[in-house]
Amino acid sequence: MLAERTALFKRLDTAAAWTAAKAAAASTEHIIDLTAEEIRSDLAPMVREGTIIAINRNINRDTEIGPTTKLREAIARRISSETGQPWSRDEVAVTSGSKHALFNAAMVLLNPGDEVLIPVPHWTSFPAQVLLAGGVPIFIETRDNNYVPKPSDLAAAVTSRTKAIVVNTPNNPTGTIYDCETLTEIAQLAAERDLWIVFDECYGAFAHAPHTHHPILSIAPAARHRTLIVNSFSKSLALTGWQIGYLAGPESVIDAALALQRDTACNPDVICQHALLHHLDSGDDVFQQKLQRHVSEARTLGLSILSTLKSIPRPAAQGGFHFYLDLKGWRQSTKGPGPEFTADDVVNVLLMDAGVATVSGTIFGDSDGVRLSYGIDLGSLDKALRRLSATLNTWN
Structure with a gap:
């Protein structure tokens, strides 16, 4: 018999969201991964x-x-x-x-x-x-x-x-x-x-x-x-x-x-x-300043594209390198006669239809949010967010 605390591991396991996204991204160049907890960069x-x-x-x-x-x-x-x-x-x-x-x-x-x-x-x-x-x-x-x-x-x-x-x-x-x-x-x-x-x-x-x-x-x-x-x-x-x-x-x-x-x-x-x-x-902070400039440029680019979302507020993105989309009002306004969709459903559609891997807010205790990392190169970020915005703006 295993210790009782091992029952917590399944409940607390958040790796599935990243595993699915990375598996999809590895299977085709079509997928752009916005799930990362990191900035893509060379070593300092x-x-x-x-x-x-x-x-x-x-x-x-x-x-x-x-x-x-x-x-x-x-x-x-x-x-x-x-x-x-x-x-x-x-x-x-x-x-x-x-x-x-x-x-x-x-x-x-x-x-x-x-x-x-x-x-x-x-x-x-x-x-x-x-x-x-x-x-x-x-x-x-x-x-x-x-x-x-x-x-x-x-x-x-x-x-x-x-x-x-x-x-x-x-x-x-x-x-x-x-x-x-x-x-x-x-x-x-x-x-x-x-x-x-x-x-x-x-x-x-x-x-x-x-x-x-x-x-x-x-x-x-x-x-x-x-x-x-x-x-x-x-x-x-x-x-x-x-x-x-x-x-x-x-x-x-x-x-x-x-x-x-x-x-x-x-x-x-x-x-x-x-x-x-x-x-x-x-005492060399040149590398860190370079990272900060890259993240700032990515944020500016991303906010410009995300401002085209019709019913989802533009994220504040005050710090870090993640955009967090608040889906609550949008989900309520697009609710149809069928089953109510969740952030998990949105993430799946973005992966399959837009070719963009994102993280559902459900793993962060929030069923109305989606997290996007912008710590990647600007070209990939531009392409990913335009696909994402187009998909969400034509959601059916």
């Missing part, structure tokens, strides 16, 4: 150089539990600059990507039955990690407030079992950036009700003017002792395949997370650590 030059240096030095030994002290120090300096507060290496754990950081946070914070507030639509790992830790995800709807949770709704959902609030900005899948007022009120609520804040800012490098990403501790420094920062280099440096990120927070939490990490995933790849450290020490 300083990361490449750091990799070669590490290999030429025959670095192949495990790093100390931590992992690399110098890398933790470099990340602490980065967080200090972003938040305006001094951070030390003892407040940083290097992880195998942001999912690993979220897992560590859930496992060291939550007791069975503890509740965690999660705004919807949400990245799939948030409820998954809560459930695996024995917690209870409590979902907060955001559509009626432009995908930003109302602090009053969060406050109304707090019970004696509530342990934490998940804050994901820029948001995946919606691309929404939380404003300073909302972040301030969330921090105040956390202080009043003695809650943790899990602050996921993995898309923070991509905020599109006039919108600005605000690390929550830069505007609510008093929340530091109750805030965990989750981030990775997968997006900002286009290193999705490297799986390297970090968890930052109070030293007691980081100590517990590292103790857990010692007996589970251990340390991220040693070559990745040295390569990333070389990049951070170089």
Whole structure:
């Protein structure tokens, strides 16, 4: 007999959406894939150089539990600059990507039955990690407030079992950036009700003017002792395949997370650590600026094409590199005598009729949304969005 928790894996498995899309894309050049969680890019030059240096030095030994002290120090300096507060290496754990950081946070914070507030639509790992830790995800709807949770709704959902609030900005899948007022009120609520804040800012490098990403501790420094920062280099440096990120927070939490990490995933790849450290020490942000320009150009192109949609609002796409289509009003206006169609149906039609692979909002807890990634080359993006718009505008 398998452990009871294995029943969660099927329920939490979101890979099917991507697997189907990628299988279709692999079978024919006709399919353009807009499902990706990444920016299509070459390797950052300083990361490449750091990799070669590490290999030429025959670095192949495990790093100390931590992992690399110098890398933790470099990340602490980065967080200090972003938040305006001094951070030390003892407040940083290097992880195998942001999912690993979220897992560590859930496992060291939550007791069975503890509740965690999660705004919807949400990245799939948030409820998954809560459930695996024995917690209870409590979902907060955001559509009626432009995908930003109302602090009053969060406050109304707090019970004696509530342990934490998940804050994901820029948001995946919606691309929404939380404003300073909302972040301030969330921090105040956390202080009043003695809650943790899990602050996921993995898309923070991509905020599109006039919108600005605000690390929550830069505007609510008093929340530091109750805030965990989750981030990775997968997006900002286009290193999705490297799986390297970090968890930052109070030293007691980081100590517990590292103790857990010692007996589970251990340390991220040693070559990745040295390569990333070389990049951070170089102070070279030319590559990241290049990525930001590409994403900005893709966003401008995409919004221009999506503005031709007749009954679907143009997505805000304030940050990150995803467009999120709100289908609710359009689905209601096109409802016919037959069975009501869902976002899953829309995704299937776009795949088969338009040749465009997208992601249904149902995996993000929203049956009225479709997510499109624009981290691809501009030519393919132009073609994909024109096909998509034509199909949705002639929906029957």
